[in-house]
Amino acid sequence: MPKEIGHGIAVRKISTSSMVIDEELSDSHRHDHHTFVLQESGYSFTEIDFEEQLITEPSIFYQSPNQVHRAIKIEDIELYVMVIDNENLSADYLQLLQQLSSVKPLAIKGKNLALFQQTFALCAKLCEQPTDQYYLPILRDSCNALVGLFISHYLKATKPIEKYSRFEVVANAFTGLLEQHFVSLKRPADYAARLNISVPYLNECIREVTGFSVSHQIQQRVILEAKRLLYHSNRSVKEISNDLGYGDPAYFSRLFTKSAGMTALQFRNKNHD
CATH class of the missing domain: 1.10.10.60 (Homeodomain-like)
Incomplete structure (x- = not known):
């Protein structure tokens, strides 16, 4: 994904019955962009900032820039992933994401799962339209809406500010x-x-x-x-x-x-x- 980020945004659907954990994935590494994941199904076992993370049910997950991570085991995976750099993020969202710098995966289901699937699908489709006149601003706005959904659901999972x-x-x-x-x-x-x-x-x-x-x-x-x-x-x-x-x-x-x-x-x- 980092090699494909282009204008600073990339959105993809990944589906595989088995993923070979090559050296690039299994060795610890980090990126300078934000990563947002919706794992629809399958099994993923990763390590992020020296803590193991296991996802076996539909979940969303946010990974902040510079977090060291590596893949350990991935099976029967169905997921969406979006990577986006600071320049394409809303300033307000960028500030809020600082509060989510070390969050855990968050299980999601029902209407919320469907909403994330639809929004990810839209962003992935827009990402495939680079020749449209207003391609980048439309893609950026749509991806920021997705970021807003992530922030909203993570903040709902914590105690209300009031x-x-x-x-x-x-x-x-x-x-x-x-x-x-x-x-x-x-x-x-x-x-x-x-x-x-x-x-x-x-x-x-x-x-x-x-x-x-x-x-x-x-x-x-x-x-x-x-x-x-x-x-x-x-x-x-x-x-x-x-x-x-x-x-x-x-x-x-x-x-x-x-x-x-x-x-x-x-x-x-x-x-x-």
Whole structure:
């Protein structure tokens, strides 16, 4: 699919009784686009950001850019897949997708399943009409409608915003900021200042919702990105340390070891075996 993305959008229907998991799929990799999947039937077993995902019933699934993933086993699959880059996404949807950066597959059935099937089918059909005068804007608008459906269903599966506690409101705002700034902002005070609240109150909110401190959440987000880079790239630990905003590689190495329970090189070697 990435090779076929063309104008920054590609939509396809995939149907196969058995899929050979070649090296390109089985090796960990990542893309710089958003991926939206409707699995209508079949069995898919994948690994995304070091967590296994099994789908055996009709489900939708969103994968954000840069998540490291690989296929483990796929059987009797019927699915639609859409890949789309940032430039073709609505700015409002792009912001909302930041809240869905690490979501699980969501089972879907009945009228909702039919609506996703119809919308995917329309987008796939439009994707086959590149000579039409208004091909790209029509395709873009239709695909954004599909993205809106994904966002709507994922948000419905969570607690309604109007029922959020004051702690959850702050925690969600913090999570959005963290996703954008974890490389450049490492201190709880940086996030508290942007949220116009005190550090103690921010810590109170994050502990109430997650059970952990703000510092812990910042470190975990950095370590996740470090794992992605160690798994996917050949960059040295020193280079990864610099990429993630740590000028002192020794400090970064200690932080990684404390969080992951092994050194960065041990993690790379373990996952490349």
